[in-house]
Amino acid sequence: METATHMLRTGQRGTLFQLQMALRDLRTSFQRIGLAWSLATHDVGSRYRGSILGPFWITLSMGLMVLGIGFVYANLFHIALQTFLPYVALGIVFFGVMTGAINEGCDTFVQAAGMLSQTSLPMFTFVWRTMFRTLINLGHHLVIVVAVLAYYGYWRMAHPLLALVGIGLMLANASWASMLAGIASARFRDIPQIVVSVMQFAIFMTPVFWPADKFGAHRAVLDFNPFYHLLQAVRAPLLGQAVAPLSYIVLVTMAVVGWTFTFAIFARTRRRIVHYL
Template sequence: MESGQHMLRTGRRGTLFEFSMALRDLVTSYHRRGLAWSLAWHDVVSRYRGSILGPFWITISMGLMVLGIGLLYAKLFGISVAEFMPYVAMGIVFFGLMAGTINEGCDTFVQASSMLSQTSLPMFTFIWRTVLRNLINLAHHAVIILGVIIFFGLWRVMDVLPAVGGLLLTIVNLAWISMLAAIASARFRDIPQFVMSVMQFAIFMTPVFWKPDAFPDRHAFLTLNPFYHMLTTIRAPLLGQEADGLSYVILAIMAVLGWALTFSVFAITRRRIVHFL
């Protein structure tokens, strides 16, 4: 029904109707996924226009951090560099994906306000734009991951499939968190600051730079941290270890519940979002 040829917009007709309209927004964004991709690609290109290295500057800065922290902390903690460097490298790169997707989620609708207020583009398009942009960035930083995998010979021990599964679950979860942040930030301008503080706090509370060996398995401090599960399901298999099956389960449950919540919030606020901006 919602196509380039036919547009129907009506007043509220009950909750069920609001959900079906939200679903239509989602379906339309899928049909126009090329647009989300174009916008994401354009964002990356335009952010680094005129720069020779482009997004690789971030890769270089991340690489430097990996090198520094990898060598220093290995010494401080008394762990071998061969063990610690790949651990930190993957931690920094994948946490970068999480922090980027969530922090930039706050700007999703605010940034798109002029487009939202004069076109009928689906709102989900802009969510995918943020997520895809961060995946494009990740593809650049993957150089670091590849580097440590080759240099430290991890390709002999790593298990790619569970890592890919972990990455997919992580992306699905990041997408709803990013969307929730987008809606909340459109309405309340304090949210971006709040989200940024939380993510800054999370990078130190999550085993990105440190090993969780001091905690017994499944300690609440780790189990209650969603970023721990995202990180460990991707990182452990790549390091040739087995990630706790519980983490995958938790991520799957989180994805279902999180999307149910976010989609409901979207269905209810969808009409208002353009007025928030």
């Protein structure tokens, strides 16, 4: 058993051993979860150091975007603002969780190169650091979500508990995607560019800015878009709508398959990641 005062590293190989070591990494990262939080708060703090509003620039810039897109698209689609603004606000904010986690995930290990090459800190610590940073950003965005929902009176029909389940599923999926992007980006320098392009493509292909029912006859296509399900599980309950059971099936399956795959990749590459950097 590894403790703070005992370290054993061997050249032992084999799938079982690699899995054990990967699990140990995960366990240690939870024991030192405070470190990931400290790093994340430091990251956010230093990004906005010296600015007047500090991290609330996150809130302000998001607020502007939501208002702008809300007004323009509500007119284009001839939808009442009170229906469309909350829809867009939730869409942009929660799609932002996915983009944030996955795009910044590309930097997870590259950014930590210095620390990884001279300490035995668990790799997962840096995955949680990225996820915590995403959560801190979400926290600032929630101000807008709450304001819009309250202003238009949606709090009366919203199902916050169901939305929490949705957020949980979203995070479960965002975290494996984030970690996978981190490992792949450490190994191949093309990955971050690919990831950014895919996420940009996804935000336009997913009903974030536009209402899903405008898709008309092609609506079934949406069922093949994982981001649609991710968004629905959070957005629909907050707008007082029902979530299709299919969405939950897709999200749970995706989380299980995704984590299994990512963890297997991690177990295989764990001892090499430090050399990729």
